[in-house]
Amino acid sequence: MAEPNLPETDTNPAPPAAVAPPAPPKPVTPAKPVAAAKKAVEPTRRNFLVSSGLTTVLALFGSWFAVAWTTFTLSMLGMVLGTVRFMFPNVLTEPPSSFKAGDWTNFEDNKVDDKFKEVGAWIIRGKDDSGRDIIYALSTTCTHLGCTPNWLESEKKFKCPCHGSGFKITGINFEGPAPRPLERYAIRRSEDGQIVVDKSRKFQKELEQWNDPDSYVLV
Ligand code: FES
Numbered sequence: 001m002a003e004p005n006l007p008e009t010d011t012n013p014a015p016p017a018a019v020a021p022p023a024p025p026k027p028v029t030p031a032k033p034v035a036a037a038k039k040a041v042e043p044t045r046r047n048f049l050v051s052s053g054l055t056t057v058l059a060l061f062g063s064w065f066a067v068a069w070t071t072f073t074l075s076m077l078g079m080v081l082g083t084v085r086f087m088f089p090n091v092l093t094e095p096p097s098s099f100k101a102g103d104w105t106n107f108e109d110n111k112v113d114d115k116f117k118e119v120g121a122w123i124i125r126g127k128d129d130s131g132r133d134i135i136y137a138l139s140t141t142c143t144h145l146g147c148t149p150n151w152l153e154s155e156k157k158f159k160c161p162c163h164g165s166g167f168k169i170t171g172i173n174f175e176g177p178a179p180r181p182l183e184r185y186a187i188r189r190s191e192d193g194q195i196v197v198d199k200s201r202k203f204q205k206e207l208e209q210w211n212d213p214d215s216y217v218l219v
Contacts (some may be wrong), residue, residue, distance in 0.1 A: 097200040103193050104217065107135055112151045112169065121185055121197055122151065122158075125219065126169055128210075133219040137185040137197045138171045144178040158182070172205065181205045184215045 101116060107125040116123060122138045140148050147162035157174075158167040165176030172181045186201035195217065203209035210216070 098196060098198045100190075101137075101195040101197055104135060104189055104195050104219065105193070107195070109133065110169070112153070114151055116197070117148075120199060123195065123197070124169060128216065134216040135187065135189075135195060135219060136216045137187045139183040139185060139199075139202065141183070142178060143173065143180045143182060144176070184210060186214045187217055188214065189217045 099116070099119060101113070101121075101123050107113060107123060109125050111125060113123040116137075117140055120140050122140060123135065124138060125133070125135045128134050142149050142160045142162065142165055144160065144163055144165050147160050149158040149160040149165070149167065151157075152159050156169055158169075158171075160166070160176065160178065163177050165173060165178035167173050167178070167182050170181075171184065173179070181204070184203040184205075186198040186203070188196050188198075190196050201214065203212055203215035
């Protein structure tokens with residue numbers, strides 16, 4: 001059997017090529033970054049002036065802007081609070097102007113009931129100008145300058161401690177600087193016999209208002 005034609009092989013192979021030793025690393029050149037960086041960072045006089053001027057402008061503008069906004073916010077807050085305050089006005093807790101003074105039979109003739117002085121009234125059973133038996137309520141406010149007189153049972157008179165004005169049991173002034181009688185309050189007898197005083201209505205003798213039947217209760 002014939003052998004195939006094979007290419008001729010070199011029986012003397014060439015010696016391996018010599019491997020060159022690795023080149024030594026290049027020495028690193030020391031940089032001069034510090035000086036360069038310094039140069040880059042160091043502000044020039046011009047830069048300094050520009051940046052400081054800009055900073056000043058920003059600071060001023062910023063502060064005025066902040067002041068304006070703060071003022072505006074406070075104003076708006078005040079308006080809101082004012083509106084809320086308007087929606088909830090003061091509530092005055094005043095005592096009721098009307099009160100019940102008890103059964104009419106509790107009042108003795110020619111006597112002053114001092115129990116209601118704290119609420120501003122004396123309840124009295126006495127006689128009117130025509131001699132009729134009546135119950136009436138006198139205000140405890142002196143008609144001179146508004147002090148509160150005292151009832152002196154032994155002397156049968158109201159005496160004001162401020163300037164000495166005196167009032168009879170009827171309320172008519174007779175001594176001191178008081179220019180006119182004490183005032184009466186509206187009074188009525190309810191269906192169950194209770195005496196009801198209404199301080200919201202007043203009657204003055206000098207105006208002939210004591211003739212009004214609402215200013216007394218006939219007994
Ligand atoms: Fe009553 Fe002056 S206030 S006498």
